Amino acid sequence: MTSRWTTAVLDTDQPGGWAVARSPEGFLFDDNGALFPREWLKRQDLSVLAEHGIGHLDGEPVYLLELRSASEVSGCNWKGLRAFMLDGDHTIYKVLGYAAQIGTWAREHRFCGNCGQAMTQVPRERAMYCQPCDLRSYPRISPSMIVLITRGDEILLARSPRFVTGVYSTLAGFAEPGESAEDCLIREVREEVQIEVQNIQYLGSQCWPFPHSMMLGFHAEYAGGEIVCQEDEIEDAQWFNVHDLPPLPASKSIARYLIDVYVARRLGHAEPVLPG
Numbered sequence: 001m002t003s004r005w006t007t008a009v010l011d012t013d014q015p016g017g018w019a020v021a022r023s024p025e026g027f028l029f030d031d032n033g034a035l036f037p038r039e040w041l042k043r044q045d046l047s048v049l050a051e052h053g054i055g056h057l058d059g060e061p062v063y064l065l066e067l068r069s070a071s072e073v074s075g076c077n078w079k080g081l082r083a084f085m086l087d088g089d090h091t092i093y094k095v096l097g098y099a100a101q102i103g104t105w106a107r108e109h110r111f112c113g114n115c116g117q118a119m120t121q122v123p124r125e126r127a128m129y130c131q132p133c134d135l136r137s138y139p140r141i142s143p144s145m146i147v148l149i150t151r152g153d154e155i156l157l158a159r160s161p162r163f164v165t166g167v168y169s170t171l172a173g174f175a176e177p178g179e180s181a182e183d184c185l186i187r188e189v190r191e192e193v194q195i196e197v198q199n200i201q202y203l204g205s206q207c208w209p210f211p212h213s214m215m216l217g218f219h220a221e222y223a224g225g226e227i228v229c230q231e232d233e234i235e236d237a238q239w240f241n242v243h244d245l246p247p248l249p250a251s252k253s254i255a256r257y258l259i260d261v262y263v264a265r266r267l268g269h270a271e272p273v274l275p276g
């Protein structure tokens, strides 16, 4: 199967193609969705911070207009990326997820982190450049571990105070400098619930553009300890029987995939596929 969407660095001097507009209030959309004819979009009254060519959708070039702020465009509205993930077409979500990561990076790398001077876009490469420092800044990706811990028919799920009421999920956390993926996983589990794990197994990864996580998903078995929740981060954590689970995270998340894979194996059902 060929993919409908491929990323690419495109020359912004070339006319035509599609464009998406992104502001702190999300993406611009109308009845036809979030992709607009680029020349039309550029004629609207938008406060453009940066323009990047981001790839091809069904063979057509796609550009991003990263805006300083949301402005009024007749017949259009603004909507966050999460809403596009939950109710939209998955390919469009992939386009917008990539656009969001490039937009965040473009917004945050207008100036050199070393000398403070304005940086310039490098042609044919996804990089911002400071000539005096000879410094290149590339889009940032934050590796994050996510793990389902199990004990026979039971799985450990936890709630962050930020979650939708009632929903429980797997544990997750960002890698720190100096750590392997396994070191990070063991540290995060200790910090968040004070338990020990063993037999760590990698299951797959997922790009999570909120704002730039690369989720590495694992299964691990319980090895010892009693649950003690980390103050402020974990509101509640419990062992749940696979036959009696609480409300779970959205179906497209790797958190949900890790849970669904284990439950399927336990109950002898067909295994789910990890959404890209």
Ligand SMILES: NC(=O)C1=CN([C@@H]2O[C@H](COP(=O)(O)OP(=O)(O)OC[C@H]3O[C@@H](n4cnc5c(N)ncnc54)[C@H](O)[C@@H]3O)[C@@H](O)[C@H]2O)C=CC1
Pocket: 142, 144, 146, 169, 171, 172, 173, 174, 175, 188, 206, 208, 210, 211, 213, 215, 249, 253, 254, 255, 256
């Ligand atoms: N796709 C999925 O199924 C899921 C994705 N996630 C994502 O995983 C990531 C990590 O999960 P959390 O529990 O929030 O992390 P965490 O357990 O490491 O705690 C968050 C704290 O980490 C620090 N932090 C924030 N950004 C950071 C960065 N880029 N690098 C290092 N430290 C940083 C901050 O102090 C923040 O309060 C988040 O982006 C979250 O959205 C979490 C659960 C499910």
Ligand SMILES: [Mg+2]
Pocket: 171, 172, 173, 192, 233
């Ligand atoms: Mg966490």
Ligand SMILES: [Zn+2]
Pocket: 112, 113, 114, 115, 116, 117, 130, 131, 132, 133, 134, 135
């Ligand atoms: Zn510099």
